[in-house]
Amino acid sequence: MAAAIAIADAEGLGAVSIRRVATELGARAMTLYSYIERKEDLLDLMADEVAAEVLVDEPLPEDWRAAILTIARREREVVRRHPWRVDLVAQRVSVGPNGLRHVEQSLAALDGLEVDQLTKWRILATVDDYSLGYIIRESLERAAPRTMGVNDAERAAIAEPYMRELVASGAFPRLAPLIEGGVAGADDTYERGLNWLLDGIEGDLPGR
Amino acid sequence: MAAAIAIADAEGLGAVSIRRVATELGARAMTLYSYIERKEDLLDLMADEVAAEVLVDEPLPEDWRAAILTIARREREVVRRHPWRVDLVAQRVSVGPNGLRHVEQSLAALDGLEVDQLTKWRILATVDDYSLGYIIRESLERAAPRTMGVNDAERAAIAEPYMRELVASGAFPRLAPLIEGGVAGADDTYERGLNWLLDGIEGDLPGR
DNA sequence: AAGCGAGCCGATACACCGTACGAATAATGT
DNA sequence: ACATTATTCGTACGGTGTATCGGCTCGCTT
Numbered sequence: 001m002a003a004a005i006a007i008a009d010a011e012g013l014g015a016v017s018i019r020r021v022a023t024e025l026g027a028r029a030m031t032l033y034s035y036i037e038r039k040e041d042l043l044d045l046m047a048d049e050v051a052a053e054v055l056v057d058e059p060l061p062e063d064w065r066a067a068i069l070t071i072a073r074r075e076r077e078v079v080r081r082h083p084w085r086v087d088l089v090a091q092r093v094s095v096g097p098n099g100l101r102h103v104e105q106s107l108a109a110l111d112g113l114e115v116d117q118l119t120k121w122r123i124l125a126t127v128d129d130y131s132l133g134y135i136i137r138e139s140l141e142r143a144a145p146r147t148m149g150v151n152d153a154e155r156a157a158i159a160e161p162y163m164r165e166l167v168a169s170g171a172f173p174r175l176a177p178l179i180e181g182g183v184a185g186a187d188d189t190y191e192r193g194l195n196w197l198l199d200g201i202e203g204d205l206p207g208r
Numbered sequence: 209m210a211a212a213i214a215i216a217d218a219e220g221l222g223a224v225s226i227r228r229v230a231t232e233l234g235a236r237a238m239t240l241y242s243y244i245e246r247k248e249d250l251l252d253l254m255a256d257e258v259a260a261e262v263l264v265d266e267p268l269p270e271d272w273r274a275a276i277l278t279i280a281r282r283e284r285e286v287v288r289r290h291p292w293r294v295d296l297v298a299q300r301v302s303v304g305p306n307g308l309r310h311v312e313q314s315l316a317a318l319d320g321l322e323v324d325q326l327t328k329w330r331i332l333a334t335v336d337d338y339s340l341g342y343i344i345r346e347s348l349e350r351a352a353p354r355t356m357g358v359n360d361a362e363r364a365a366i367a368e369p370y371m372r373e374l375v376a377s378g379a380f381p382r383l384a385p386l387i388e389g390g391v392a393g394a395d396d397t398y399e400r401g402l403n404w405l406l407d408g409i410e411g412d413l414p415g416r
Numbered sequence: 417a418a419g420c421g422a423g424c425c426g427a428t429a430c431a432c433c434g435t436a437c438g439a440a441t442a443a444t445g446t
Numbered sequence: 447a448c449a450t451t452a453t454t455c456g457t458a459c460g461g462t463g464t465a466t467c468g469g470c471t472c473g474c475t476t
Contacts, residue, residue, distance in 0.1 A: 018434065028455050030435080035453095039434065090298040093348050100380060107382035121386055125345070126401035130334070133341030137333070140301050172308060174315035178329055193334035196408030203407055226463065236426050238464080243424095247463065418476085425470075433462065441454070446447100 001045045005082070008046065013084035016042075040092075047088040048096025053078045055101055060109050065198050067109035071102075072131050072194055079135050086139045089132065115206065123201055130197055134190050209253045213290070216254065221292035224250075248300075255296040256304025261286045263309055268317050273406050275317035279310075280339050280402055287343050294347045297340065323414065331409055338405055342398050 003024045007016050018039055019029045036042050054075050060067040079085050088094075103124070110120045167176040211232045212224050226247060227237045244250050262283050268275040287293050296302070311332070318328045375384040 017432080019432085030456085031454055033435075087299070090344055091295070091348075100374065100383060104380045104383045111382075117382075117386055122397055122400065125397060126338070126342075126404060129341030129345055129401065130338040130405070131341065132344060133337030133339065134334075136298055136340060136344075137337055140299075166308065172312045174319075174325075175308060175312045178325055181325075189330055189333060192330065193337065193405075196334060196412060197338070197401075197405050198408070199411055200404030200406070200408035203411065204404060225461085227461090238427085238466095239425055241464075420475085421473095423470105423472085426468090428466090428468105430465080431463095434460100436459085437457090439454105439456085441452100443450100443452070445450075 001042065001049055004042055004046055005049060008084040009082060013087050016046075018042075043088060044092065044096060047085070047092065047094055048098045050078060050082045050085055051094060051096060051098035051102060053081070055098065055105060060105070062112065064110050064112050065202070068106070068127055068198065069191075069194060071106055071109060072127060075131055076135055076138075076190065079139060083139055083143060086132075086136050090136060113205070126201070127194070127197060130193060134193060138190070209250065209257055212250055212254055213257060216292040217290060221295050224254075226250075251296060252300065252304060255293070255300065255302055256306045258286060258290050258293055259302060259304060259306035259310060261289070263306065263313060268313070270320065272318050272320050273410070276314070276335055276406065277399075277402060279314055279317060280335060283339055284343055284346075284398065287347060291347055291351065294340075294344050298344060321413070334409070335402070335405060338401060342401060346398070 004016050004021050007020060007024060018032055021042070022029045022032055025031075032042070036045075054071075056070055056074055061070060106124045106128075107120060110123065113120065113123075115123075163179050166172055167179060172179075212229050215224050215228060215232060226240055229250070230237045230240055233239075240250070244253075262279075264278055264282055269278060314332045314336075315328060318331065321328065321331075323331075371387050374380055375387060380387075
């Protein structure tokens with residue numbers, strides 16, 4: 001598992017093959033099948049292993065918003081360390097021990113709220129969904145330049161005339177200025193989105 | 209492309225291989241490489257093709273919230289028709305013509321808002337992120353029973369003692385009741401999350 | 417009408433994948 | 447010391463994406 005994680009960290013999830021992991025361990029491919037039944041099992045184990053890194057060391061902030069923010073930020077950091085995590089969470093339900101501990105911790109963050117359990121679960125699901133979506137997009141944008149050949153120049157050479165044509169076509173009057181000006185902007189989009197969401201949730205709480 | 213989409217609709221994205229698509233077309237594998245350079249290209253084409261289905265037939269509602277909701281609901285419907293879409297959008301940036309048309313249309317939905325373009329883009333990104341996250345999770349839950357062997361019974365037989373142990377361990381006091389009671393709940397979680405988010409955004413608009 | 421070049425089709429081949437099978441070996445319990 | 451079990455491993459099968467190259471079929475130019 002550690003070997004597989006090391007490979008994935010260094011070369012991406014695609015480099016994790018049974019033969020490769022075995023080699024890294026000084027063994028032959030089929031040896032691994034004494035410990036796992038299918039490759040999927042290895043991936044599940046990897047996923048749950050890094051899920052442990054998502055757990056926040058107690059104690060959580062008292063304020064539920066601060067607590068949720070802490071957890072959400074942590075998730076983003078973990079994906080930054082292990083970019084392949086997004087591929088896993090986007091393709092398999094994560095119900096390993098550490099994954100469940102994460103849910104439990106998130107529920108604990110809402111202890112102070114006076115709403116029923118189902119509502120709490122919905123709040124968490126919604127925040128998690130947003131986080132997942134944002135992190136996937138961020139991860140994609142971060143990975144794109146690296147994936148497309150060694151040199152960014154080549155990719156830019158292809159992309160530029162394409163975008164130039166788009167702008168020139170006039171079919172995208174609203175999008176064009178954003179492309180020309182660059183959409184980079186500040187990096188607080190994640191925080192802003194989280195706060196919008198938490199604002200909306202807070203406004204819907206009983207007693208307000 | 210149509211052949212590949214048909215295969216993916218019927219048997220999932222994993223069934224889409226060069227040889228398989230070629231066979232479906234009454235051709236040999238390498239024939240496809242006259243039209244594409246890599247398999248990735250085919251996947252990009254597929255992605256952008258179904259991206260067209262996300263486009264809403266004009267006119268959009270005047271109210272920006274209603275317009276955004278319409279678009280977001282459409283996205284969910286498309287994924288329901290083509291579940292493999294989530295695998296694609298989660299793994300590649302979608303900048304095909306139809307993908308860009310979708311962005312343009314979303315920007316158009318915000319025409320009435322008196323905020324700068326960058327803010328509009330952030331609003332869209334945030335809503336899209338949430339949608340993507342939710343739809344991935346939904347799609348995962350929907351696919352899980354089908355993926356795990358033919359019979360749900362077998363999976364349940366494995367899952368039950370696992371969950372029983374979790375509940376019995378006492379390590380998950382907040383999660384346990386949710387597992388026992390079932391987290392099913394109503395199906396309006398998506399709408400609720402969207403509205404929370406839109407509430408938060410609306411509250412942050414200037415002039416309020 | 418002849419000729420030619422470009423695009424399309426196809427067979428074959430290579431390296432890699434996950435893993436089923438069965439034999440050989442190592443570790444363990446009796 | 448022996449029997450049993452667990453672990454390792456070689457080999458093989460059917461799959462994948464795609465590089466290479468040899469014909470073929472057109473439409474265009476001359």
